[in-house]
Amino acid sequence: MKTRILKTKDRNRRRNIKAAARLLRKGELVAFPTETVYGLGANVFDPRAVRKIFRVKGRPADNPLIVHVWSIDQVHFLARSLPVMFGVLAARFMPGPLTVVLRKSEAVSKEVSSGLSTIAIRQPDHPVARALLKEAGVPIAAPSANLSGKPSPTKAAHVLEDLDGKIAAVLDGGPCRIGVESTVLDLTRRRPMILRPGAVTQEELEEVLETRIAVARNRRVRPPSPGMKYAHYAPKAEVIVVEGKKGEIVSAFRHLHRTMKRSRIVGVMAEESLLRLFPSVPTFSLGRDVVSAARNLFEGFRAMDRRNVNVILCQGFPEEQMGLALMNRMRKAATRRLRV
Ligand code: TXA
Ligand code: MG
Numbered sequence: 001m002k003t004r005i006l007k008t009k010d011r012n013r014r015r016n017i018k019a020a021a022r023l024l025r026k027g028e029l030v031a032f033p034t035e036t037v038y039g040l041g042a043n044v045f046d047p048r049a050v051r052k053i054f055r056v057k058g059r060p061a062d063n064p065l066i067v068h069v070w071s072i073d074q075v076h077f078l079a080r081s082l083p084v085m086f087g088v089l090a091a092r093f094m095p096g097p098l099t100v101v102l103r104k105s106e107a108v109s110k111e112v113s114s115g116l117s118t119i120a121i122r123q124p125d126h127p128v129a130r131a132l133l134k135e136a137g138v139p140i141a142a143p144s145a146n147l148s149g150k151p152s153p154t155k156a157a158h159v160l161e162d163l164d165g166k167i168a169a170v171l172d173g174g175p176c177r178i179g180v181e182s183t184v185l186d187l188t189r190r191r192p193m194i195l196r197p198g199a200v201t202q203e204e205l206e207e208v209l210e211t212r213i214a215v216a217r218n219r220r221v222r223p224p225s226p227g228m229k230y231a232h233y234a235p236k237a238e239v240i241v242v243e244g245k246k247g248e249i250v251s252a253f254r255h256l257h258r259t260m261k262r263s264r265i266v267g268v269m270a271e272e273s274l275l276r277l278f279p280s281v282p283t284f285s286l287g288r289d290v291v292s293a294a295r296n297l298f299e300g301f302r303a304m305d306r307r308n309v310n311v312i313l314c315q316g317f318p319e320e321q322m323g324l325a326l327m328n329r330m331r332k333a334a335t336r337r338l339r340v
Contacts, residue, residue, distance in 0.1 A: 004169040005156065008033075008128050016129065021135035023168045031055060031145040031159045032132050033173030034044035034124040036097050036182050036198065036296070037152040038159050039068065039142030040167065041132075043080075050111040051143050056166045058148040063226045064114040065141040066099050066123050066182070070133035075121055078106045078139060083187050085209055092208050095125035097178055097199040101186040101225075112141050114226065118188050127292065128173040144181060145170070151233045151298040151333070154179050158302060179295035180325050184225060185213075195225035197325040200295070215324070233333045235301035237267070237309050241330050243316030250277055252340045253313045257281060260311055267307070269300045270315035282307050290317050294326045301333060 006016035011022045020030045024041060027049040031040050040057065042049035044067050054061055075082065077144050079102040085102060104119035109166060113119050124130065133140060147162040156172035164168075183198030184307050185205065194202055194215045204217035216224045242252045249270075257266050257317060259279070267282040268275065268310060271293065275283045284300040286293035293315075304312050316337075 001166055001168065003160065003164050003167055005012070005160070006171045008171055008173050012265045017131045017135055020169055020171050021137075021181075024049075024132075024136045024140065025046060025105065025138070029068060030058060030166035030168055031153075031156075031163065031170040031232060032129055032142075033156070033171060034068075035128045035176060036124070036178045037154055037176055038115050038145040038156065038170070039066075039124075039129070039140075040081050040145035040159075040163070041140040041142040043136070044112055044285055046142045047109045047111045048110055048159070049056055050109065052139065053143060054111075056163060057143065060148070060226075061112050063143075064116055064118075064120065065112050065186075067108070067112060068129065068133060068140045069121060069123050070130060071175065072123065072199070073139070074139050075102075075106055075225075078105055078119055078121060079103060085187055085192060088208060089205075090123075092201050093204075095123040097125070097182040099121065099182045099184045099196075101184065101188055101195070103188055108281060109157045116226075118186075120184060120291050121154065122182055126173060126176075128171055128306065132171065139262040149234060151235060151301045152181055154295070154298050158298070159300065175295075177295070179298060182327050183194050183325070186216075186224060191226065197328050199322060199325065201321045203321060207262050233298065234279075235305045235312065235333065237301075237312045238332060238335045239301075239312045239330075239333045240336045240338065241314045241315055241316050242262075242338045242340060243327075246274065248340040249315055250274060253278070256311075256313055265308060266309040266311045266313065267304050267309035268313045269297075269304070269311075274315065275304070282309055290321070290323045290326055293317060294329075297329060 099122040145159045153177040170211045183200040184196040
């Protein structure tokens, strides 16, 4: 199959979004941009198309998909009941990078929810995603558009790296603004729980819901979210995450680089200001702060792989606000973690 690349920055935008919507309605898979990462979409009401998602990604069948909606009205049809908290969250964070887990309705097939009685729903905020969802006229089930186990795609080129020739089309909407996947919040428990941290932070959710919110810890046995038990986001290179004060991180990087460089290609991923201390090393800039680090992280992993780096020394950040999501993804990719 030849994967069509549908641009959205030029005068063909409308035509290309319509073409993508048509493919989805026909049961094909189309990758599309969201503000978090690119998604791999299928019509939620077409079980054959949904099964294709699992096949193409190599995704374990027990890992359910997020359903993307154009309007909050569509949620009434997908969920059995809407808790009061849902209304509060929708008013404040939707559309946006927040996914909410609710009890599912009969309308949702077992393929989408991997046999669970719940469903994850999100209303993305990216203009191309919104236009596509509106044009398609049906909710779209979509995981991140990467091969299972690879870092999520934040550019159309990443989608093609993993899925070229395996899907009907990718809508190219440029790089994603946020760069890590949405916050997943489970509202089916007695107390809401963050299953996956993201750009809607624990602090913001606690403020809006006026309650303490737990963050699920990664567990391999009976995790609250099936996705938690799978190793994720890992580049081919070994990733060593170093956490601590910046000065100590630099010393640790120097030491590690010196001891490993004879046998392996060692690269550094860190914020811009630290990179000039490593002039003769393959480096990738995470930008100026924790928000840009989140935006750049997955591109950095892929860029280091393209440069055949064997070991990535990666700067850790404080785990507050967006730092919680950033460090969650970094640790999932890490083979080793050091505190200095
Ligand atoms: O930002 C995002 O969320 C992106 C874009 C495309 O929307 N999507 C995404 O999907 O990251 P995916 O499939 O890569 O991650 C979905 C996560 C998985 O960890 C999955 O286990 C969890 O959400 N999930 C889905 N349905 C669930 C459910 N009913 N209960 C608990 N966790 C669920
Ligand atoms: Mg994913």
